[in-house]
Amino acid sequence: MKILVTGANGQLGYDVVQEGIKLGVKMLGVGREDFDITLEQDVHKFIKKENPDAIIHCAAYTAVDHAEDDQDTCWKVNVEGTKNLAAAAKEVNAKFMYISTDYVFDGMGSEPFKETDTPKPVGYYGLTKYDGEKVVQELLDQWFIVRISWVFGINGHNFIKTMLRLSETRNQLNVVGDQYGSPTYTFDLSKLILDMIVTEKYGIYHASNEGFCTWAEFANEIFKQADKNVTVNAISTEEYPTRAVRPKNSRMSKQKLVQNGFEPLPYWKHALTHYLNEISEEVE
Template sequence: MSKVLVTGGSGQLGRELRLKAQIFHDHTFVFTDRSELNIADAFQVRQVVERERPSCVINCAAYTAVDRAESDIDAAMSVNHSGAELCAAEARRIGARFIHISTDFVFDGKKSTPYVEDDMTSPLGVYGLSKREGERAVLDAHPDACIIRTSWLYSAYGANFLKTMLRLGRERSEIGVIADQVGTPTWTADFADVLLQAVTADLSGIFHYSNEGVASWYDFAIAIMELSGLSCDVRPLETHEYPTPAQRPAYSIMNKRKIRSALNISIPYWRVSLQKCIERLKQEDL
């Protein structure tokens, strides 16, 4: 039985993988969080990898505070670039496979058709830049690594757009949400299933994964209110009406043909998955 080491095990994706791992009996899993493994610390990375000797490493650890990254450049680069490189290098050193999570924010959003894996990257902010540099460093350190870009992750865990909208929907009668940025909401439960399949599929190179379909943040918020039975009105905002420190891509739809073919999977529509996640949240509230 092979062993899988997961970094960032307390994040929303890591926590979803913990649940899935309980019924994924072909592998044993070791989950670490930042208190156990700071991936930007070369000594810790070497120590944990040497102790566990995994056959595969899934790097879910990341600096994801998009706006804060604009003034916290060193921290974002330390984790998303240097840390990813250290983990990839250590995985290669012991002959382990390496799966790294990246983001749609490596693109500038100027296309009008879905991004494919070999489209030019041109991040608009520090977060996207740190992830793009991390991708490059990972492939330099471990040429057979698998990088999967995803978008707009949400889950029943941690802080994310879904949880924020549910809170605001209960507290307010009306909110404004950006309507001129489009992408695809992605449920971590669906993504975790794909990652577990990738463990055994021996993928290498760059892939895209999100749920299917297209939505603006406004569409996403409307669906959250409808599916959760909240009466909060959602009004559309243009990006200039809600300025943020970091600029975000206006269009970040990704083409998933490559990963669908490689894993022979059917990808759920975003609204179907959102309903399942909200139902799970309701059950946990009871």
């Protein structure tokens, strides 16, 4: 099986490619330097030439705040780019997996969002990711849509790396304590994605590490496990204004994974332990 992965330089794309290689799968990781996903002709030409059996579409415009002001670019990448790739997948009869986000929901309430709940994005980034989902469903008969949240991986920037960097110079930090969700370790997620892509269990899935926490609780656990003496002050969303609205409830139900026989990802605190070991080995 030959699998093409977009966004191979990002956190998730990188780990999907690495995991596939470990499993002995023929992986083709691509980035902006290979072709521009917003250019239909370029996409079709590249996909036709490589003729993959499956496409895992991890590439996205993910700068949530910038998206509010740079709507044109965000739309082109997240909607047009997805449309071009899905159409090219159809042309070569390749399986297609679209990586989506918790931002497709409005973040209201306290119950975990189900796979069957109707999305209602509140920000432009979430809107484009939801439109990307709709494009995939309209163009293809069979597809995987995998919604993820609070991503961290070895390759790229993330909340954990930011907290560890700040801990070098600060002994006290204000962190939002009223937004709930699940951290997602790309190492764990990449295994699930590759398990899924070889099946025909198509549909919408929610995939994140088990358990829920707030950003402040996440930060506390990072400092505890990394043995950093930093006091975390939990503040409200209103005390930390951002250009784009952040969902207060990013909890997602993973019922569909279980129903279809996929292994749930490890508990988020265990994933954090694994990740901290991984990045400490990289530094040594």
